[in-house]
Amino acid sequence: MNLQDKTIEGILVLTITSPQLDYAFAEDFKLGVADCLRRGHERLVIDMSQVNFMDSSGLGALVSCLKRVGDPKRMLLCNVAPPVVSLFKLTRMDQVFIVYPSEQDALAALRA
C-alpha cells in the first residue's frame, strides 16, 4: 500500500508514497483513507510531497475522501507538487482543497 500513516497529537497524517495518484492507485487510496477514518480520526493531513502526477481518477479519489470527512477544514493537504497544483487550478479544486506548504503548517492550522 502506497500510504503511510502516523498520528501526531491525535491528528492523522497520511503520506502518499506513490509518485502517481492515478487510475491504477485511486481505488486503493480511497479504501486506504476510508480505513484510517474508520479508526475514529476526524481530522487529517495528507502529505502529497511524493506525488508528481495526478489524473482525474486520482482527483476523484481525493474528492471522495473529502466528502467522507465532510469538511475541507478537517482534511488539509500539504507539500503539493506543481503538476498537482496545476490540476487543482484547472479544475478549480484549489477553491475546495485547503493546501499548506508543510506538514507543520497544516498541523498548526488543525490545532488552532
Next chain:
Amino acid sequence: MISGTSLLLVDDSPEIRLVLGHMLRSWGYEVLLASSGEEAWDLIQREQPRIVIADWVMPGMDGLGLCKIIRASVQPAYIYIILLTARNDQESLIQGMNAGADDFIVKPVNLDGYNELKARLRAGERIIQLWQALQEQNRRQVELSDRLAIAHERLRRELDTAGRMQRRLLPPGGSRLHGVSFEWLFIPSACVSGDMLSFFGIDEKHVGFYCIDVAGHGIAASMLSASLSQLLKPEMDGRSPIKQRLAVEPYYAITPPVEVMSELNRKFQIDAQNFQYFTMVYGLVNASARSLEISNAGMPYPIYVPINDSAHYLGDGGFPVGIIEQARYESMKIQYRSGDRLFICSDGVSECCDTSGEMFGSERILNFLNGSHDMSLAEVLKELERIIGKWHGGADFEDDVSVLGIEFP
C-alpha cells in the same frame, strides 16, 4: 486403508507370494501376483496397480530394474513402490531411491515384520491419497481456467461490440455545419472509452459542440459517456439541456453554455455509491454573429489558433461536472475570424507517455499547433495522431485519446 487398493506383489519365491499374498488380501488389498520383473511390468501396464511391492533380487529384471522402468514410463497415476530387501546398508538404500523406490522393508518373517509392512503400506496410501487430491485439484484448476478463458473471450467480444456501438455514437468526421468545419480524433484505450465528443446544428445559425472525458476508463466510464451522448442532443424532448421549448416565438430557447454545465452538474452529482464524474467543454457558435461562447468544466485548456497569430490556451479552467454541488461555471466569448481554429484535447493526449515515462505534455501540443497553420484541419489531426502515436511507441494507450478540431468560416 483405501479398501480394495490394487497392489502388485512381485517375488520369485512361490512361498513368499503365497504367504505374503494371503496376508495382504486379509488386509483388504486387491492383490496381483507376479513371479518376475518382466511379468510384473506386463501386469502393471494392463492392471495399473497403485502399489508395487517388489523383491530386490530376482533373476532377469530385478526390483531395481522394475523401479527404473516404471519411473521412466508415463503412468496415469502415481505408483508407490516398496522394495523387499535383505540389505539394510546405506549404499543400497541410496541405490534403490535413485532407481525410484519409495520405501524399503526387510522381507517380513514374523508378526513384527508384518506390522511394519502394514504401517509402511499405510504411509504409502497417505502419499497416494495426497497425490490423488493434488490431481483432483489440478483437474479443477484446469477446468476453472478453461471456464475463465471462455468467459474472458465472451467478455472481450461483448466489449468489442460495445466499442463499435460507441464509435457509432460519434458524428461523422469532416463535417461542416453552417460553414463551421469539424474534424476529430478518437483512440479508445480499451475497447470502450470514457471520452465522447459531438457537434450539431441547433437552429439555422447556431452550432453546438462538446467534448467529454469521464474520469477513469473502461465499462463504467463508457456507460456514462454513452448516456451523456444520448442526452446531449439539440432536441426539445424536455430532457436535453441544449435547447428548451418556449410557449412564445420562436418557440425555443438555446441554453447558454454555463447553464448547460450547471444543469448537467445538478443531474450528475456523485454520491457514495456512484463516483463517476466527468470533465467537459461545451461551446456554442453563432455563425451569423461570428461568435463563439465556450465553457470549460475541468478539461485541459482548449487551444485557440488564430489564423494570423500564435496559438494560446483559452480560459482558466472550471469545476468538473458532478463533484461540487454548488459549483459555478463560467464561459468566455470570442469573436472569431475566418480561418481561426479551436482544438479541444482530452487529458489522454497530454498525459500520453513515451517508453521512458515522460508525458507528451500540453506544451508540445501547443507548439505543434503553433506550427500547423499551413496544414488543413484534417491534416492537423492526422499529423497529431501520428506524432502522439510515435511518442507513445506503438503500444495501446493507457487512457482514451480524443481531440476535436474546429475551423471557423
